[in-house]
Amino acid sequence: MWRTKGLPYTQQNRRLTWLLPLLCLFLWLLPACSNFTQDNQAGSSNGTQDAPPLTLSTSGRFREYTLPQAHSGLMRPAVDSQGRIWFSEMSRGYLAVLDPRTRALQQMTPPESAGGLMGVTVAPDDTIWFAEEYGNFIGHYDPRSGQFKNYHLPTLSIPDPQDAQKTLKLSSAPNEIVFDPHGNAWFTELNADSVGMLNTKTGKVQQYPLSAQPSVQKLNPYGLALDRQGMLWITLSSSAQLxxxxxxxGNVQLYPLPDPQLYLMQVTSDRQGTIWATGFNKLQLLKFEPASTCFTSYLVSSKKSQETGGTVYDVVALSNGDIWMSVPSENALARLDAKSDTLTFTPLPTSGAYPLGLALSSDETQLWFTESASDKIGSYQLG
Known part of the structure; x- marks a missing residue:
């Protein structure tokens, strides 16, 4: 581990220098990727395959489970009531589940899967919901029956920049998904610059544009969180606003960020209602207090050079107030201690693992994460 004092980050008026290749391709080439994956996976079916027990390696508080194939495209995990880990394998078009007790892995290809599985969440009834960006639907899977059901989203039409007489068809591109107390599924729509709501009882979908004049690919809403007051918080990966x-x-409030060159990735709300968001193009953790509308920024870097370029991907808040993040450029997990305001970096055992999604166990003893470059599911024992 190594520590840095979590002092607020001083704004620097500098141009964007680079974006991590995976996220850059994902956000900016989404329409092209959608066409490619759909053309090449149109024949996929909802087949299920059971892999041999995964290889487990341990190092200190870390446990890592190696998947049976390379280039899985691991994104974000979710934990069900039995402690099983659900996650998407974007490059393979799989919805997968790992049982840590037996190391058993099951991989399923949802019907109409187009290689765009992103956000995965576990509903209160322990069924699984997921966002399929390229397939343009919200998917539902019932582990008890083994049945899938897809809820399709509107297709967007925009002028073809290369031919004024033609239009391009785009998916709404659902990304992150959360549930409200009424059982409705809410999700961000990257291309549609909107938040969608699926009434799971009726199957009806309603869209909420995030700008006064509906737009396409101007805001790119990415992360989504529900606070204790029932408000939804959304990060915009192409606009310096929360x-x-x-x-x-249905009212939307936009809060300009203190750094006009910062774009956000993921977001969460802690038990006090404070909002925490990660930097997409800068190594920052952003704290926002809704009551005062005040922002505080933390530089999430262990390097003495105080390099700011990079991505802090996911963020979760513990009940004790500690904030955990995945930091791909550091190949580490980072913790902001609620009492000392100090950042602690814990490097992953596997070098170049590129950690992305995070999920807490229900008792907050295990922090689960995906290693997108090493094709592993990892856990870190907390406390």
Whole structure:
């Protein structure tokens, strides 16, 4: 481990220098990727395959489970009530589940899978919901029956920049997904610059544009979180703002970020209602207090050079106030201690693992994460 003092980050007026290749391709080449994956995976079926028990390696508090194939495209995990880990394998088009007790892995290809599985969440009834960006639907899987059901989203039409007489068809591109207390599924729509709501009882989908004039690919809403007051918080990966949506009224509030060159990735809300968001193009953790509308920024870097370029991907908040992040450029997990305001970096055992998604066990004793470059599912024992 190594530590840095979590002092607020001083704004620097500098141009964007680079974006991590995976995220750059994912966000900016989404339409092209959609066409490619759909053309090449149109014949996929909802087959299920059981892999041999995964190889487990341990190092200190870390446990790593190696998947049976390379280039899985691991994104974000979710933990069900039995402690099983659900996750998407974007490059393979799989919805997968790992049972840590037996190391058993099951991989399923949802019907109409187009290689764009991203956000995965576990509903209160322990069924699985996921966002398929390229396939343009919200998917539902019931582990008890083994049945899938897809809820399709509107297709967008935009002028073809190369031919004014033609239009291009784009998916709404659902990305992150969360549930409200009423059982509705909310999700971000990268291309549609909107937040969608699926009434799981009726199957009806409603869209909430995040700008006064509906737009396409101007904001690119990415992360999504629900606070204790029922408000939805949305990160925008192409605009230096944090968005809040009131589900009751449909009203949207946009909060300009203190750094106009910062774009955000993931977001969460802690038990006090404070909002925490990660930097997409800079190594920052952003704290936002809704009551005062005040921002505090933390530089998430262990390097003495205080290099700011990079991505802090996911973020989770513990009940004790500690904040955990995945930092791909550091190949580490980072913790902001609630009492000392100090950042601690814990490097992963596997070099170049590129950690992305995070998920807490229900008792907050295990922090689960995906290693997108090493094709592993990892856990870190907390406490």
């Amino acid at each position: 968005a809040r949506l009131d589900p009751a009224s």
